[in-house]
Amino acid sequence: MTSQAPQEATTADSGNEFEIRDKDNIAAGVDAEVVVSNQRVFTGKLGLIFAAACIIYTAFHVGVMNLYPLETWVYRLIHVAGGLALGFIFFSARAFPAESGGRQSATPLEWILLLPAAVLIFTALGQIIFAIVTGDLVRTGAPKEKMLMTFGYPIIAGTALALLASWTSPTRNRGRVALPDVLLAIAAITVGVYIIAHAEFLRIRAQVFPHINDMYASIAGILLILELTRRLAGLALVIIVAVFIAYGFVGPWLPGVLEHRGYAPQRFFAFLYTDNGVLGPTTAISSTYIILFITFAAFLQASRVGEYFVNFAFAAAGGTRGGPAKVAVFSSALMGTINGTSAGNVVSTGSLTIPLMKRVGYKPQTSASIEAAASSGGQILPPIMGAGAFIMAEITGIAYADIVIAAIIPAALYFLSVYFMVDKEALKKGMRGLPREELPEFAKLARQAFLFIPIFTLIGALFLGYSVIRAGTLAMAAAAVVSWFTPFRMGPKQILYAFEIAARMSLQLVAVCAAAGVIVGVIALTGIGTRFSSMLLGLAGQSQLVALFFAMCVSIILGMGMPTTAAYAVAASVIAPGLIQLGIEPLTAHFFIFYYAVMSAITPPVALAAYAGAAIAQSDPMKTSVESFKVGLAAFVVPFMFFYSAPLLMQGEWHQNLHAFVTAAFGIYLLASGIQGWFFGVVGSALRIVLIVAALAMIAGGLMSDIIGLSVAALVFLIQRKFVTPKNVARGLD
Known part of the structure; x- marks a missing residue:
């Protein structure tokens, strides 16, 4: 469920050749952990120490959720502080060089920055520990000078100096701990300890009359969050957070709906x-x-189930026309159930499917764009659906199980649209699949279908009314149990390894969600969300369609270069209230925004999933992003479909839901045919436009619009089959 910063994607492909070494396990290593360009890899004693830290971090969360609940603020602060500390230990400020050098001593500039930073940060940590032990905390009403010289100034100055040191220090090798990053990790823990110790006071005074130490601790914490976000998710989200923070201070001088009265820094x-x-x-x-x-x-x-999913997809679809591209669709759907992200999904499955697509005749940029479009669908595919769906449940109050049910048809339509685009491309170019003798045996893999049990356990537990936490825990246990019937049995060592990699996999989302929280806080304090919703209502002129168009644009723009989680959280805070005020159902409004936030990963000019695919395919990133947009274009109408037809979100009787799905699927098929220029054969420009119009006619989901769409499609079919020609149409006129 995580994606990383730009990844080091390597492939054995050189041109169109790609060797399949083991047909029975063609996907060997596909779900192995990807080491990104700025990630440290520890071995020996250091490796054991930090592996233990990761295991403790994951075990703490699983234990609290299932066995021993903690007070909310304490739990969340440990989550953030621990995630920040691990993040700075494992991820460098810059990418490591291709060839890491040996041990190098620190430069004079590093020492000039590091020594005072260390003194200041340890002073702040010592002060807060002493205050906790003695009970001499900064209570409400305390003098502003209290602990200011021993905590407030030191924590902000020490953090700033450590940040400068981490940016200016040369990158060395992956196996070493960088002193600036150790100091940043300690600073994160110090901020967390301060806020935990003062939580009971901050709940009251933070919104009214906070102490100056509260401000310095918060600024240091936000700086650390933004720096880790930059390291793990790039600059886009950092810049947007910075703009929102600046808005908190320049608001009094802004015009119209952007104006607010301003706030004291504290x-x-x-x-x-x-x-x-x-x-x-x-x-x-x-x-x-x-x-x-x-x-x-x-x-x-850890139980290698991801490999089975991809092998299963190859066995089922690898031999069909354009087989590897269809495998990309199926395997990305299955792998998306595991990781639920776009760029991460591209790197895991694309390293295998992209070279094979090139082998059967797809151009490099087409191969990358198909994988990018298919992988992006993982975040809208039940039952996990990425992080955004959980945030949707929290914001709307709609049960997560209900969101999963509502997502079924839109997800099916998305993957159908990509499949149709892939199939039409293969038909146009006369592509074949991979030789059956190079593919896994379907019958053999079918006998291992019990490996789907963890997924079915999760789905079943949700539908039986178990909480999401209990359902997820049962699914974890099921994954361990089914592994006992495979060569990759999960014993204590493998379970601890799963806990270790889970901590590293979670770090990006810890940083991203905390950074998005800063934006949510600015929106809540300034009220910009309410005013923006009013502006949206004014621009839309009470037209739901116009408002949805604006919502689509904002969601896509926010998602360019930002993780889907943050893009959806921000867009939902700003746009969703206005859509709901216009009479759009909350589930439809939020799903609409979420869908386009996901689609932003394949929307030029900043399409992270397409860029990840381009790195593997060695294709031009911009051309790849444009083509990935084309491949996913049919899917861009799906949100408008479920806006017009509530049964597409399972909001109707079973026969209404079925009718909506069948007609929508046919509309998607017509749209893909028009875009690719192939219906029942090559279609000329005029008929392509006619097909697209027929597809759009079926968006409304009504009987008359369906009849129009079907009639136009039938006419195009008759024209292609020469049953209708200009001569036939004109007969009898003379």
Whole structure:
């Protein structure tokens, strides 16, 4: 369920050749952990120490969720502080060089920055520990000078110096701990300890009269969150958070709906590090559902179930026309059930499917774009659906099981649209599949279908009314049990390994959700969400369709370069209230926004999933992003379909849901045919437009629009089969 910063994608492909070494396990290593360009890899004693830290981090969350609940603020602060500390240990400020050098001594500049940073950060840590032990905390009403010289100034100055040191220090080898990053990890723990110790006071005073130490602790914490976000998710989200923070101060001088009265720095920053901001709904989700399902994904990864999913897809579809492309669709759907992300899914399955697509005749950029479009669907595919779905459940109050049910038809339509696009491309170019003798035996894999039991356990538990946490825990246990019937039995060592990789897999989303929480806090404090909704209502002129178009644009723009989780959280906070005020059902409004936030991963000019695929295919990133947009274009109408037809979100009787799905699927087929220029043969430009119009006619989901769409499609079919020609039409006119 996590995606990383730009990844080091390597492939054995050189041109169109790709050797299949083991047909019975063609997907060997497909779900292995990907080491990104700025990630440290520890061995020896260091490896054991930090592996133990990761195991403790994951075990803490699983234990609290299932056995020993903690007070909300304490739990979320440990989640954030621990995630930040591990993040700085494992991920460098910059990419490591291709060839790591040996041990190098620190430069004079490093020492000039590191020594005072260490003194200041340890002073702040010592002060807060002493205050906790003696009970001499910064209570409400305490003098502003209290602990200011021994905590407030040191924590902010020490953090700033450590950040500068991490940016200016040369990158060395992956197996070493960098002193600046160790200091940043300690600073993160110090901020967490301060806020935990003062939580009972901050709940009251943060929104009214916070102490100046509260402000400095919050600023240091936000700086650390933004730096880890930059390392793991790129600059886009950091810049957007910075814009929102700046808005908190320049608002009094802005025109129209953007104006607000302004806030004192103490109140502004202290407010952001409460359950209205960083510790709010986004962190609530990342500290419960997200880390739970990441651990479930780690169990599947440790038991090699991901390999089985991809092998199963190859056995089922690898021999059909354009087989590897169809495998990309099926395997990305199955792997998306495990990791639920776009770029991460591209790297895991694309390293195998992209070279094979090139082998059967797809161009490099087409191969990458198909994988990118298919992988993006993982986040809308039940039952896990990525992090955004959990945030949707938290924001809307709609049960997660109901969101899963509503997602079934839209997800099916999405993957049908990509499948149709792939199939039409193969038909146009006369492509064949892979030789059957190079593919796994379907009958053999069918006998291992019990490996799907963890997924069915999760789905079954949700439908039986179990909580999401209990369902996820049962699914984890099922993954361990089914592994006992395979060569990859999960014993204590493998379970601990799953806990270890789960912690590393969760770090990006810990940072991203905390950064999104800053934006949510600014929106809550300034009220910009309400005013933006009013502006949206004014622009739309009470037209739901116009409002949805604006919502689509904002969701896609926010998602360009940002993880889907953050893009959806921000868009939902700003746009969804306005859509709901226009009379759109909350589930439809939020699903609409979520869907387009996911689609932003394949929307130019910044399409992260397409860029990840381009790195593997060695194709032009911009051309790949444009083509991935084309491959997924049919899917861009799906949200408008379920807006017009509520049964597409399972909001109707079974026969209504079935009718809506069948007609929508045919509309998607017509749209794919028009875009690719192949219906029952090559279609000229005029008929392509006619097919697209017929497809759009079926969006409304009504009987008359369906009749129009079907009639136009039938006419195009008759024209292609020469049953209708200009001569036939004109007969009798003379």
